[in-house]
Amino acid sequence: MVSRVVLRLALDERAARLRQTLVGRYWALGLPLLESGAFTLVFTLFVRPRVAPVSYLLFVYVGVLAWRTFARGVSAAAGSLVRAAPLLRQVPLHAGVVPTSAVLAAFLDAGIALPLLAAGVVVLRGWPEPAALALWLPIALALQIAATLGLGWLVAVGNAFYRDVGLAIGPLLYILMFAAPVVYPTSVVPLPLRPLFLANPMAAAIEAYRAALLGGVPPSLEGVGLASLVALGLLGAGWAALRLCDPRLREVL
Amino acid sequence: MSPGRPALLQARALATTLRPPLGLGGGRGAPGFELKDISFSVAPGATVALLGQNGAGKTTLLRLLAGVYRPQGGVISARGRVGPVIGWTPLFSPELTPREHVRAYGMVAGVPLDVYDVILRAGLDAVARRPVRLLSAGEQARLALAPGLAVPADIYLLDEGLSLCDPAYRAAAIAFLRRRADEGAAVILAGQDLLCARALCSRALLLERGRLIADTDLDTAIAVFTAPSAEAGPTATVVIESVEVQRVLPGAGERIDVRCRVRTGPGAFALLVALKRPGGGAVLFSSRCIFSLEDQGDGSPARTLEVGIPASALPQGPYQIAVAVTDSRGVPLATREDAALTPEPQTPPDGPTPLSPLPDSSISLSTSATSVARSWDFDS
Numbered sequence: 001m002v003s004r005v006v007l008r009l010a011l012d013e014r015a016a017r018l019r020q021t022l023v024g025r026y027w028a029l030g031l032p033l034l035e036s037g038a039f040t041l042v043f044t045l046f047v048r049p050r051v052a053p054v055s056y057l058l059f060v061y062v063g064v065l066a067w068r069t070f071a072r073g074v075s076a077a078a079g080s081l082v083r084a085a086p087l088l089r090q091v092p093l094h095a096g097v098v099p100t101s102a103v104l105a106a107f108l109d110a111g112i113a114l115p116l117l118a119a120g121v122v123v124l125r126g127w128p129e130p131a132a133l134a135l136w137l138p139i140a141l142a143l144q145i146a147a148t149l150g151l152g153w154l155v156a157v158g159n160a161f162y163r164d165v166g167l168a169i170g171p172l173l174y175i176l177m178f179a180a181p182v183v184y185p186t187s188v189v190p191l192p193l194r195p196l197f198l199a200n201p202m203a204a205a206i207e208a209y210r211a212a213l214l215g216g217v218p219p220s221l222e223g224v225g226l227a228s229l230v231a232l233g234l235l236g237a238g239w240a241a242l243r244l245c246d247p248r249l250r251e252v253l
Numbered sequence: 254m255s256p257g258r259p260a261l262l263q264a265r266a267l268a269t270t271l272r273p274p275l276g277l278g279g280g281r282g283a284p285g286f287e288l289k290d291i292s293f294s295v296a297p298g299a300t301v302a303l304l305g306q307n308g309a310g311k312t313t314l315l316r317l318l319a320g321v322y323r324p325q326g327g328v329i330s331a332r333g334r335v336g337p338v339i340g341w342t343p344l345f346s347p348e349l350t351p352r353e354h355v356r357a358y359g360m361v362a363g364v365p366l367d368v369y370d371v372i373l374r375a376g377l378d379a380v381a382r383r384p385v386r387l388l389s390a391g392e393q394a395r396l397a398l399a400p401g402l403a404v405p406a407d408i409y410l411l412d413e414g415l416s417l418c419d420p421a422y423r424a425a426a427i428a429f430l431r432r433r434a435d436e437g438a439a440v441i442l443a444g445q446d447l448l449c450a451r452a453l454c455s456r457a458l459l460l461e462r463g464r465l466i467a468d469t470d471l472d473t474a475i476a477v478f479t480a481p482s483a484e485a486g487p488t489a490t491v492v493i494e495s496v497e498v499q500r501v502l503p504g505a506g507e508r509i510d511v512r513c514r515v516r517t518g519p520g521a522f523a524l525l526v527a528l529k530r531p532g533g534g535a536v537l538f539s540s541r542c543i544f545s546l547e548d549q550g551d552g553s554p555a556r557t558l559e560v561g562i563p564a565s566a567l568p569q570g571p572y573q574i575a576v577a578v579t580d581s582r583g584v585p586l587a588t589r590e591d592a593a594l595t596p597e598p599q600t601p602p603d604g605p606t607p608l609s610p611l612p613d614s615s616i617s618l619s620t621s622a623t624s625v626a627r628s629w630d631f632d633s
Contacts (some may be wrong), residue, residue, distance in 0.1 A: 001363065004360060005360050005361055008356070008357055008360040008361075009357065009360075009361075012345060012346070012349055012353055012357050013346070015348075015349060016345075016346035016348035016349050017348070019348040020348075020384075055254055083346070086340070086343070086344045086345075087344040087345065087361065088321070088341055089316060089321060089338070090319070090321065090337050090338040090340055090344060090412075091318055091319075091321070091337040091338075091344070091361050092318075092320035092321050092337070093361050097361075142357070161274055162274075169624060183431075224312060242307060247322060247323035249273050250316075250322060251272075251322065252273070252274040
C-alpha cells in the first residue's frame with residue numbers, strides 16, 4: 001500500500017513539474033545529452049583526453065545521467081516536505097513517503113533516457129558483457145538508490161527545520177559532481193586519495209555503471225565495500241532522522 | 254453522552270506544546286502555544302462545533318485528533334475510523350488537476366475514490382482537467398472538501414472549510430454530514446462560522462487560549478463565545494429597515510435575490526442570510542457578506558445589500574428567510590425573520606421578478622426529478 005502511495009505521489013510530482021511545458025518528459029532525455037555534449041566539447045577541445053570524442057561522449061553520458069539522477073533526487077527530496085506541508089498537516093501519512101516519492105520521480109525521469117543510453121552503448125561499444133552487466137549493474141543501482149534515499153531523507157528533514165539546507169543543497173551537489181568520476185575516470189585520481197574518493201557511494205556507483213555498460217575498469221572491492229558502508233550509513237541516518245523528527249517536523253512546516 | 258452508547262472518540266487530559274522553529278522565535282525555552290487539559294468525549298451521531306477565537310487551538314486539536322500531531326500528554330481513544338482533517342485548501346500541487354487531486358487524495362487516505370463521482374458531486378466537472386491554480390477560491394475550497402467527505406469515516410473532522418464554499422455546495426455538504434450523523438457517525442466542525450455551526454451542530458466545545466472552557470449545548474456556547482468582552486466598545490445600533498425578495502428566472506441564473514436595507518452606525522458589519530424550514534427548522538442555506546459604513550456626520554447612514562440564493566441543491570418544500578446583521582466578531586446586532594414570498598408571480602419574459610413581502614408566509618421550492626434544471630414554484 002505504501003509503495004502505491006509513493007508511486008502515485010511520484011507520478012503526480014512529475015505531472016505537476018511538467019505541466020504547461022512544450023517538451024515535457026523529454027527534458028529528461030535532452031538535458032543530460034546537452035550537458036554531456038558540453039563536457040565533451042570542452043574536454044576534447046581544451047583538455048584533449050586520449051579518447052575519441054564519441055567514446056568520451058558515451059563515457060561522460062553514463063556519469064552525467066547517474067549523477068543528475070542522484071542530484072535531482074536529493075534536491076527534490078530536500079524541498080519535498082515543505083512543499084507537502086498542507087498534506088502532512090491534514091493526513092496522518094508517514095512523512096518518509098514524501099521524500100521517497102521525490103527520489104522515485106527522479107529515477108522515473110532517468111528511465112526516459114535509458115533507451116537512448118542503451119542504443120548508444122550497443123551502437124558505439126557493442127553488446128555489454130553479460131557477466132559484467134549482471135554483476136555490476138545491481139551493485140551500481142543499489143549504491144545509487146541507497147545514497148540518494150539516505151541523503152534525500154536527511155536533507156528533507158534538515159530543510160524542514162532549517163531552510164538553509166534547501167538553499168545550499170543545489171550548489172553543493174554541483175560542486176560535489178567534480179569530486180565524483182563524472183567527467184574523468186577514477187584512474188586519474190592520485191592513489192593516496194582513491195579510498196577517500198571511492199567512499200563516495202556515487203563515485204563507486206558511476207564506476208560500476210561504466211564497468212557494466214562500457215566494459216570499463218570496475219571499482220576495487222575495497223572501494224565498493226567502503227561505499228556500501230557509507231551508503232548504508234546514509235540510509236540508516238536518514239531513516240532515523242525521519243523516525244525521530246516526524247511528529248515535530250509537521251509543526252514547523 | 255447518552256448512557257449505554259459508548260463514545261466514538263474520547264480525549265483525556267490532552268496536552269501539547271507547539272514551539273516555533275529556531276530563528277522564528279523558537280528554540281529551547283522559548284514560549285510556545287500550549288494546548289492543555291483537554292478532555293471530552295463524542296458519542297455516535299454527535300455533531301459538535303469547535304468554537305474559539307483565532308489562535309485558540311481549534312486546528313491544533315483537530316490535528317491531534319486526526320493523528321497528525323502526537324500529543325505530549327493525555328490520551329486519545331477512538332472507536333472506528335477517524336477521517337483526515339478536512340480543510341479549505343487543496344492538499345497537493347496547484348499544478349495538478351482536480352481529477353489528479355481526488356485520485357491522489359484517495360491514495361493517501363487509503364480509500365480508492367470514484368474520481369468521476371467526487372468531481373461531479375463537487376460541481377467541478379467543467380474544470381476537472383484544469384490546473385488547480387486556475388480555479389477560483391470557491392472551487393478550490395470545494396476541491397478541498399469533496400474528497401475528504403468522500404472518504405468513509407466514523408468521525409469527520411472539518412476545519413473551517415464549509416465557510417468558504419458557495420452556499421449551494423455548503424448546503425449539500427451540511428445535508429450529507431447530517432445524514433452521516435443520523436447513521437451514527439460523529440462530526441466535529443471547527444471554525445467561527447456560527448451559521449454553519451447552527452445548521453449542523455447541536456453541541457459545542459469552546460476553546461480559549463489552548464484551554465477548553467465550555468462543553469455545552471450550541472446556544473449556550475455561542476452566547477459565551479459572542480458575549481462582548483470588557484474591552485469591546487459600545488454595541489452599535491442596527492436596524493434592518495426592509496427585506497425584499499426577488500425571484501430570478503431559471504434562464505437568468507436560477508436564484509432568489511434577497512435585498513436588505515440596513516441602517517447602522519459607522520463600523521464593519523456582516524449581513525447573514527439564511528434559508529430555513531418554517532418553525533425554526535434546520536438552516537439549509539446561508540450566505541454572508543461583509544460591509545462597512547463610514548461616519549459621514551449626518552446620522553446613521555443606510556445601505557442596501559443584496560445576497561443571491563441559488564436554486565440548486567435545495568430540496569423541495571417550504572422555506573423561510575432569516576436575516577441578521579452582526580458586528581465584526583459575529584455578535585448578532587439585529588435579526589429579522591419575516592421575509593417571505595408571494596405565490597407564483599406573473600412571469601415576465603426575462604429579468605428578475607419582484608416579490609412583495611408578506612407578514613407570515615414561506616417560499617416553496619419544487620424540483621424536477623428527471624431534470625437537472627430546477628423549476629421554481631411558489632406558494633404562500
